[in-house]
Amino acid sequence: MEGSKSSTAARNCFTCQTRGRTEWCVLTDEELKLVDKSKMSRDYLPGEVVFHEADACHGVHCIESGLIGVRKMNANGQEILLRLCHPGDTLGYRSMLASDDHNNSAEALEPSTVCFIDAGTVRTLLGRNPTLGLRFLTHATKDLGAAEDKVLQSTTLPVRARFAHLLLVLKDRYGVVDADGAMDLELPLSRQDMAAMIGIRPESMSRTIKSLEQDDIARFTGRRVHVRNIDDLLDELELTEGL
Amino acid sequence: MEGSKSSTAARNCFTCQTRGRTEWCVLTDEELKLVDKSKMSRDYLPGEVVFHEADACHGVHCIESGLIGVRKMNANGQEILLRLCHPGDTLGYRSMLASDDHNNSAEALEPSTVCFIDAGTVRTLLGRNPTLGLRFLTHATKDLGAAEDKVLQSTTLPVRARFAHLLLVLKDRYGVVDADGAMDLELPLSRQDMAAMIGIRPESMSRTIKSLEQDDIARFTGRRVHVRNIDDLLDELELTEGL
DNA sequence: CGCCAGGTTGATTTCGCTCAAGCAATGTGG
DNA sequence: CCACATTGCTTGAGCGAAATCAACCTGGCG
Numbered sequence: 001m002e003g004s005k006s007s008t009a010a011r012n013c014f015t016c017q018t019r020g021r022t023e024w025c026v027l028t029d030e031e032l033k034l035v036d037k038s039k040m041s042r043d044y045l046p047g048e049v050v051f052h053e054a055d056a057c058h059g060v061h062c063i064e065s066g067l068i069g070v071r072k073m074n075a076n077g078q079e080i081l082l083r084l085c086h087p088g089d090t091l092g093y094r095s096m097l098a099s100d101d102h103n104n105s106a107e108a109l110e111p112s113t114v115c116f117i118d119a120g121t122v123r124t125l126l127g128r129n130p131t132l133g134l135r136f137l138t139h140a141t142k143d144l145g146a147a148e149d150k151v152l153q154s155t156t157l158p159v160r161a162r163f164a165h166l167l168l169v170l171k172d173r174y175g176v177v178d179a180d181g182a183m184d185l186e187l188p189l190s191r192q193d194m195a196a197m198i199g200i201r202p203e204s205m206s207r208t209i210k211s212l213e214q215d216d217i218a219r220f221t222g223r224r225v226h227v228r229n230i231d232d233l234l235d236e237l238e239l240t241e242g243l
Numbered sequence: 244m245e246g247s248k249s250s251t252a253a254r255n256c257f258t259c260q261t262r263g264r265t266e267w268c269v270l271t272d273e274e275l276k277l278v279d280k281s282k283m284s285r286d287y288l289p290g291e292v293v294f295h296e297a298d299a300c301h302g303v304h305c306i307e308s309g310l311i312g313v314r315k316m317n318a319n320g321q322e323i324l325l326r327l328c329h330p331g332d333t334l335g336y337r338s339m340l341a342s343d344d345h346n347n348s349a350e351a352l353e354p355s356t357v358c359f360i361d362a363g364t365v366r367t368l369l370g371r372n373p374t375l376g377l378r379f380l381t382h383a384t385k386d387l388g389a390a391e392d393k394v395l396q397s398t399t400l401p402v403r404a405r406f407a408h409l410l411l412v413l414k415d416r417y418g419v420v421d422a423d424g425a426m427d428l429e430l431p432l433s434r435q436d437m438a439a440m441i442g443i444r445p446e447s448m449s450r451t452i453k454s455l456e457q458d459d460i461a462r463f464t465g466r467r468v469h470v471r472n473i474d475d476l477l478d479e480l481e482l483t484e485g486l
Numbered sequence: 487c488g489c490c491a492g493g494t495t496g497a498t499t500t501c502g503c504t505c506a507a508g509c510a511a512t513g514t515g516g
Numbered sequence: 517c518c519a520c521a522t523t524g525c526t527t528g529a530g531c532g533a534a535a536t537c538a539a540c541c542t543g544g545c546g
Binding site: 072073074075076078080082093094097098100103104126130133134136137138140141142143144145147148150151152153154155156157199200237238 | 315316317318319321323325336337340341343346347369373376377379380381383384385386387388390391393394395396397398399400442443480481
């Protein structure tokens with residue numbers, strides 16, 4: 001609602017920079033016109049919510065720019081951050097396809113622009129272009145594989161190893177590694193949100209960071225991280241084994 | 244290989260009892276003939292492995308009868324049981340669709356009959372019948388939702404609550420609830436495997452069972468469980484809240 | 487200026503793991 | 517048929533990692 005007029009009007013699926021990376025890249029021009037016509041674009045500031053858990057699902061959201069976090073809460077109000085979503089990613093397809101309410105919530109972590117495509121349009125497209133369904137299927141299987149990894153990690157690895165793994169994942173998108181194996185990383189997340197990503201309390205996050213610094217594996221200054229040698233992080237993942 | 248001649252020859256997709264419940268129910272007679280022709284059926288005894296983690300994935304497995312457990316191991320050899328699969332369920336579709344190696348293993352937990360359908364045939368069918376892809380997509384989204392729930396639970400709920408939840412899930416398939424809210428349950432799993440399902444050690448499983456018995460919530464004799472009142476299990480899920 | 491959210495630190499507690507032993511049921515070989 | 521391993525489960529003692537509770541510090545903002 002509070003999206004400025006310009007943001008809702010100017011967006012165009014045909015010129016959208018991220019289209020090549022999305023499931024929508026398989027659409028014909030005619031089909032894309034359908035999307036372009038019915039889509040609604042909106043800008044979000046950090047902290048603004050795209051949709052809430054238990055909201056009715058009226059369609060899918062496609063990220064044009066920014067960073068969106070997908071959260072999930074349990075009955076006691078404890079929250080985790082399930083995953084980060086980037087430009088080109090489509091949100092809420094799970095609930096839409098299951099004709100279900102949203103079972104998690106999405107919140108902007110950076111200033112973001114997100115397009116909404118209503119369920120009717122999506123269903124029309126799925127019926128018309130079978131390849132689109134297969135694209136979503138591939139996406140779903142990828143998410144499923146990641147979720148299963150996360151289950152395993154959270155039950156078998158200690159906190160420090162999980163955090164090392166998180167840093168390694170963030171490296172791929174936000175890090176720079178030099179020839180010596182050193183890495184510089186600009187974190188896209190607050191400490192709280194990093195804690196929520198690996199399912200721990202903020203206090204434990206602080207202590208884990210401290211322990212990595214004491215072992216001279218990494219240095220943290222604000223959201224900048226310097227890792228002496230990436231291999232040290234990899235070692236953390238297997239260190240639990242006795243010999 | 245060790246499947247008896249009768250088992251490999253006699254199975255027929257057209258007469259398969261579970262077909263109505265599978266994604267394959269959308270196939271035409273002609274398409275089903277293709278499956279029937281190329282499928283390989285095999286019987287498994289408890290403990291026998293259908294496929295291993297990191298094995299190349301050559302197709303999907305469809306459960307005709309029995310019970311299959313999907314396991315996943317981490318680098319240190321610790322193992323969890325991700326989910327149980329029942330007649331009609333299709334295994335390994337994730338890896339097949341991602342053209343990836345198996346990222347978990349499947350093992351018979353009861354005497355089971357499982358059909359194998361090679362990747363080529365599946366791909367042919369996916370191309371020919373778009374509805375099949377949508378069926379798999381729905382299946383994947385369901386698994387994804389369940390996996391995300393499991394992530395949340397394993398990081399936020401204490402062991403006892405997770406076990407209560409497991410009993411409630413098993414109730415739907417293996418339990419009988421009477422008018423008073425009492426439940427009788429015949430467990431399909433050993434204690435070890437229940438422990439693996441909620442990501443704890445067998446010793447902790449024993450202690451958790453004991454604590455439920457001491458609080459007079461349930462009685463365990465072998466694989467038979469009697470729960471005084473289902474509501475007590477539901478209470479466990481929210482008990483962590485203060486006030 | 488004072489407030490407040492985000493972050494750090496310390497003290498204490500607790501939950502689940504580790505290690506170790508014991509036990510019942512089942513199997514095996516002499 | 518008995519001595520002996522094996523496997524699944526239980527129990528106990530002690531430990532340790534992470535949560536909890538509480539205080540405090542910092543920087544941004546009204």
